[in-house]
Amino acid sequence: MKKSRLFCLIENWFVAFLLSLAVPCGLLADDHDGMEKTAPAPERIISLGQTITERIYLLGADRNLIADTVYCVQPEDAKYKEKVGTLLQANLEKIVALKPDLVIASNLARPKQLRKLKDLGIRVVQFSYPKNFSEMCRQFLELGELLGKEEKAKEIIDNTKKEVAAIRMKTRNLPKKKVFIQLGIKPLHAVTRESFLNDYIEFAGGENIALNEGRGAYSREKVLRENPEVIIISTMGSSEGETGKKEKESWMKYRSIAAVKNQNIYIVNPDKICSPTPITFVEALTEIAEMIHPDFSDGELK
Amino acid sequence: MIDRRIRRWVMIIFILTVILICVSVISLCVGAAGISLKRIPHIMWEGRGSGEYSILFDIRLPRIILGFAIGGALSLAGTILQGIFRNPLVEPYTLGISGGASLGVCLNIAFKWYDAVGIIAYPISGFLGAVLVIVFVYSLSMKRGTLKTQGILLTGVMISFISSSLVMLIMALSRSEDLHGIIFWIMGSLDEPNMLLIRMAVIGALAGLVLSYFFCLDLNALALGEEEAIHLGINVEKTKRILFILASILTGLSVSVSGIIGFVGLIIPHLMRMFTGTDHRILFVSSFLAGASFLILCDTLARTVIEPFELPVGVITGIIGGAVFVYALSKKQVTL
Amino acid sequence: MKKALLNVEDLSCGYGKELILHDMDFKVSRGELMCIIGPNGCGKSTLLRSISRILKPHRGKIFLDGENIARMRHKELAQKIAVVSQTPESTVMTVQEYILLGRLPYFRKYQFFETNNDENIVQKYMELTDALKLKETLMSEISEGERQLASIARALTQEPALLLLDEPTSHLDITHQVQILELIKRLNRELGLTVLMVLHDLNLASEFSSRLLLLSNGSIHKIGRPEEVITYKTIEEVYKTVVLVEKNPLSGKPCVFLVTEEEMRKEKTV
Numbered sequence: 001m002k003k004s005r006l007f008c009l010i011e012n013w014f015v016a017f018l019l020s021l022a023v024p025c026g027l028l029a030d031d032h033d034g035m036e037k038t039a040p041a042p043e044r045i046i047s048l049g050q051t052i053t054e055r056i057y058l059l060g061a062d063r064n065l066i067a068d069t070v071y072c073v074q075p076e077d078a079k080y081k082e083k084v085g086t087l088l089q090a091n092l093e094k095i096v097a098l099k100p101d102l103v104i105a106s107n108l109a110r111p112k113q114l115r116k117l118k119d120l121g122i123r124v125v126q127f128s129y130p131k132n133f134s135e136m137c138r139q140f141l142e143l144g145e146l147l148g149k150e151e152k153a154k155e156i157i158d159n160t161k162k163e164v165a166a167i168r169m170k171t172r173n174l175p176k177k178k179v180f181i182q183l184g185i186k187p188l189h190a191v192t193r194e195s196f197l198n199d200y201i202e203f204a205g206g207e208n209i210a211l212n213e214g215r216g217a218y219s220r221e222k223v224l225r226e227n228p229e230v231i232i233i234s235t236m237g238s239s240e241g242e243t244g245k246k247e248k249e250s251w252m253k254y255r256s257i258a259a260v261k262n263q264n265i266y267i268v269n270p271d272k273i274c275s276p277t278p279i280t281f282v283e284a285l286t287e288i289a290e291m292i293h294p295d296f297s298d299g300e301l302k
Numbered sequence: 303m304i305d306r307r308i309r310r311w312v313m314i315i316f317i318l319t320v321i322l323i324c325v326s327v328i329s330l331c332v333g334a335a336g337i338s339l340k341r342i343p344h345i346m347w348e349g350r351g352s353g354e355y356s357i358l359f360d361i362r363l364p365r366i367i368l369g370f371a372i373g374g375a376l377s378l379a380g381t382i383l384q385g386i387f388r389n390p391l392v393e394p395y396t397l398g399i400s401g402g403a404s405l406g407v408c409l410n411i412a413f414k415w416y417d418a419v420g421i422i423a424y425p426i427s428g429f430l431g432a433v434l435v436i437v438f439v440y441s442l443s444m445k446r447g448t449l450k451t452q453g454i455l456l457t458g459v460m461i462s463f464i465s466s467s468l469v470m471l472i473m474a475l476s477r478s479e480d481l482h483g484i485i486f487w488i489m490g491s492l493d494e495p496n497m498l499l500i501r502m503a504v505i506g507a508l509a510g511l512v513l514s515y516f517f518c519l520d521l522n523a524l525a526l527g528e529e530e531a532i533h534l535g536i537n538v539e540k541t542k543r544i545l546f547i548l549a550s551i552l553t554g555l556s557v558s559v560s561g562i563i564g565f566v567g568l569i570i571p572h573l574m575r576m577f578t579g580t581d582h583r584i585l586f587v588s589s590f591l592a593g594a595s596f597l598i599l600c601d602t603l604a605r606t607v608i609e610p611f612e613l614p615v616g617v618i619t620g621i622i623g624g625a626v627f628v629y630a631l632s633k634k635q636v637t638l
Numbered sequence: 639m640k641k642a643l644l645n646v647e648d649l650s651c652g653y654g655k656e657l658i659l660h661d662m663d664f665k666v667s668r669g670e671l672m673c674i675i676g677p678n679g680c681g682k683s684t685l686l687r688s689i690s691r692i693l694k695p696h697r698g699k700i701f702l703d704g705e706n707i708a709r710m711r712h713k714e715l716a717q718k719i720a721v722v723s724q725t726p727e728s729t730v731m732t733v734q735e736y737i738l739l740g741r742l743p744y745f746r747k748y749q750f751f752e753t754n755n756d757e758n759i760v761q762k763y764m765e766l767t768d769a770l771k772l773k774e775t776l777m778s779e780i781s782e783g784e785r786q787l788a789s790i791a792r793a794l795t796q797e798p799a800l801l802l803l804d805e806p807t808s809h810l811d812i813t814h815q816v817q818i819l820e821l822i823k824r825l826n827r828e829l830g831l832t833v834l835m836v837l838h839d840l841n842l843a844s845e846f847s848s849r850l851l852l853l854s855n856g857s858i859h860k861i862g863r864p865e866e867v868i869t870y871k872t873i874e875e876v877y878k879t880v881v882l883v884e885k886n887p888l889s890g891k892p893c894v895f896l897v898t899e900e901e902m903r904k905e906k907t908v
Contacts, residue, residue: 070610083610088482091610092361092493097335099353108482111421116495120360187474217475308751519750523739526727529692533723534796535716535743580730583750 041148042102042123046095049087049106051275052127053078055140056104058156058277059149067098092116102146133199133281137161140278160278164203167285171205174293179206180228180259183216183270185235185247190218197234197273204289206230224254230292231259234270266291311584314577318591325595326366329602333362334609365492365605368500369598372492372556373566375507377593379549379556380567381574381585382514385521386542386549387451393568394553397458398439399432400564401465403557404488406431408472411483424487425499425558432554435461440546451542489614490561492601503559510552511590517541518582525580563616565623566593576630596623641704643668643832644689644800649698651688657696658684659856666800671826671833673843675867676853677877682836685853686802689834690721703799716743720793722803726777726785733772733780733788737764740795756795763794767821783814790821794831801825803835807842815839819846844868844891852876868892 046067047053053072056065067082069090082098085091087108095103095117105114105126117124125146130136137157144153179201181191190210191197201208209226210218223231233247244267251257251265259265273284289296331339335357345354379394394400410416410427419426439461443454469488473481494500520541523531531538556563570593571585578584600618607613642665649662658681666672674682687693689700691707700707702718710718720740729736741756752760764770769787772780777788786806793801803822807815823846825831837843843850843864850867852859854876860867870883873894880902882895897905 085610085612088486089612091334091605091612093333093335093357093605094610096353096357096361097337110483110486111416112493112495115421116361116493119495120356215475515750519742519745523742525729525731526736526739530721530723530727532692532712533690533716533719533721534739535713537712581735 042100042146044098044100044102045147046084046098046100046103047072048085048090048104048109049275050074050271051277052104052106052143054277054280055143056147058279059144059147059152061147061149064147066100067095089113096120096122104143104146130196131194132196133164133203136196136276136281137278156278160282163282164285167282167289168203168205170296171203171289171293174205174296176205176207177230177292178209178226178228178258179204179230179232179292180209180223180226181232181234182247183234185243188218188220188223189216192216200273200285200288201292203285204292206288206292220254224257227256227258229258229262230264231257231266232288232291233265233267234273264291311578314584314588315591318588318595322370322591322595322598325598325602326370329366329369329598330358330362332602332606333357334606364494364497364500365601366598368492368494368503368560369601370594371500371503371507372560372563373570373594373597374590375503375510375552375556375593376563376567376597377570377574377589378507378510378514378586379552380593381571381582381589382521382545382549383567384571385524385582386545387455388525388527389455390572391568392455393564394549394556395462395562395564395567396455397550397553398435398461398465399458399550399553400557400562401462401469402435402438403428403432403554404469404562405465406434406558407487407561408469408484411480411487412472412476422496422499428558428561429554432550432557435465436547436550436554440550454546486614487561490563490616491604491612492560492597492615494559499559503555506555507552507590510548511586513548514545514586515583517545518586521545521582522580561616563597563619565616565619566597569623569627570596572627573630641668642666643670643703644834645701645704646689647699647701649685649688649695649700651684651693651695651698653684653693657856659688661857662698664851664858664861666832666834668799668832669826669830670849671823671847672835672849672851673847674834674836674851674853675838675840675843676859678838680853681856682853683804684856686721686804686834686836689800690719690802691715713743713745716796716798718798719800719802720796720798722786722789722793722801722806724805724808725782726789728778728785730776730778732774732776733769734760734764734774736777736788737769737792737795740792743796759797760791760795763791766794766825767791783810783818786810786814786818787821790818794825799832801831801833803833805836805838808838815842822846840868840873840894841886844893845886845889864891868894 043064044066045056045061045064047056047065048069050069050072053065053068054074056062057075057078062077065081067084068078069086070083071086072078072081082094084094084098087106089110090113092113101123103117103122103124105124107127107129109126114124114126127139127143130139137160140157141150141153144150181197181201183189183191190213191201191208192213192215193208193211195216198208198211209223209228210216231251233244235243235247248265248267252260254260268287272280273288276284331337331342335354337345337354337357341354342358345352345358348355376394380392383392383394383397384390406427406429407424410423415427416423439454439457442457443450469484473484476484520531520536523534523536524538524541528538553567571589574585574589574592578588597615597619600622601615603622604613604615604618644666646662646664650657650660652658662685674685676682684693688695707715737760738752738756741752741759744756764773767787767790769784769791772784772788777785780788790806806822807818810818819842822833822835826833835847847864849862850864851861852867852872859876860872868883869892870881873879873881873883880897882897883892884895885891886893
């Protein structure tokens, strides 16, 4: 075998060998989001998500919040914290320079970046996207424990659960309406059982026409066939107006749909209903209940 | 005459090395954390322990090292490919390798293989995708024992198109969280946390450089055309085969570790040819060094221009590379 | 009889399944200057390609100095045979760099740079071909005739035993044609270089070669001295044209004159 060919093969094998070494390292290094319950309450917290920031404020731990993302503008005070990036991309240097003892990330954070932070010895906790209301509550309680605010967390959750139970009680007696929540325009995406937003429909006394639709890809024809009585549009950009309005107009063309006939097409702010805190969940749920049952507010609840 | 030429080449290598060192030092000193220049010697003196030391040596330095490896590898691959195909538009990605790698990573993200294997699934899936494309393109272009250069380019471009369409298909069908992952990976970045991968990239790039030197004279002869090169005693088929595989592996390695960073493999060889001539004995190493410096510089800009936001480094390489190239073109004739 | 330098035995080759050359069998002696002539498409370039091993023969063998060229290593072949092609590439390197490439076959395994010996050889042949003044000029900036000179110089630096040329003068004006052919003749005489050259111009071939090989439809029609090969009969058979063959008054070599239709009619009436 000619020498240079031999070299080529040697290099290939070397690279392959190194790659194979990397696999166990990768396996070892991959943390699951474990909770370290024994650590003391953190004093320097960085939040990498809007909802996380809101919840920190709710729990009253905002004194320890030293930085958040550029889009953390709720509540007002969050705007003035140090900024370390966005929901999707954090600036690692800034984070390290601020010497946090806890970084809280959402499910959208880049795995590479979180891994790097962990390698640098910074405690990182990542919250996955809750699948339903009870998981959201559980996560909130976990967050409370993490921040040393168990009591407050429990208080808020208990309240929330009470309010939600009350709403459910009310809607139980109201006639069930067929509801379609639209999450995407191109392609058309529906809320299914897999999604957290399905709970809105259920608690508000509605029937999700796309309940068992698997991944959520949906078509207009299906909507026409299912004939929902309420259509709720919650796509990105819909709160600013244009996208949502246009989509509403396109639905209005299909006169056969019950929702169109009764003018029950609503546009909602996706930020509010897709990533709620326990408090805003109740607000959103109430809004949706009103959309589904026009006579909802006539009761004592609101 | 030899002495004069060797002296000139040594000078070129020296200048490029100095540029590389300067760019690396600048990159080390500049960043979002706002560490002032005066403090840096002090931090280095104090050693490990302070957060600032960590920023310099655990965040910035790995990026610089990876920039060195990837910039060098991509430029080298571009030089090799432009030499084999004698076509100025050829770069590592024209052969469809980046398309294959993106597809691999896309599938990984869509099917959540990283849940099973860990974060290492990203580079592995990227590399496998690249390798599959390489094998595919190679076997399609081998006819009766010769590597048809015309066919390869066309096949490569086709594969690029098909891969991007498939990637877009996967993106259309996936959920928004996955979408972000795919897009970020496609945009390319040097912030790989796994030191083992970084080391692999460096070793791979340097090994590639050394290996390429066994064929630098062959490429010089190949510049006259394949037949002429055969007349000069070059085993053209063997050379084309080995170099093609080498360039593909260099590209596959780069893409799998740092995503898609375009233009480096296209522009740097051209620029270097304008300054050093077309002799591959100097072209390989100067492309490598220049590519390394260029990528480190672009990465530094990417992470400081609108901090705390970090731009994808591929955007910077495209803009700066393209602008510099157009300027250089207007001043001097493009040569191959 | 001197042992033949080039021995082509029973050669049949072509592109793909189609055979262009059939049963070619001939020898070229050391020191000969042989020209290959024949109509377009008869296989002249194909023959050169087979000898320089660009094409693999379907059948037959080619021996150079007793050795089968099919078994030689690439560099070894390049040290023995050098090829000057019809149109040298107009690349962006200096003439000197271009000519230096001719020393590649002599580079040892891990050698990267030309030795002083290489430099001297290049210098010598640049002088011989009068290309010295073009040393630092780019190949893309000189005329075609000068490029051809550089190409010959490059082939010479390979110090081959056999020099193959494929229509080296077809794109050149008459001054350069004569210049290059005179050069080749001188090289043949002074260096003892064996030359096998494809020429399309019958008169030039007749003037400059010791033997001619007339190809027709892929096989040898006639091989021998110019007087034997260039007769009105053979030309008519192969080229299907009526010509007049006379002796060149200066050199004594056969010279071909075209006969136009008008003159043919005149002849008839006379």
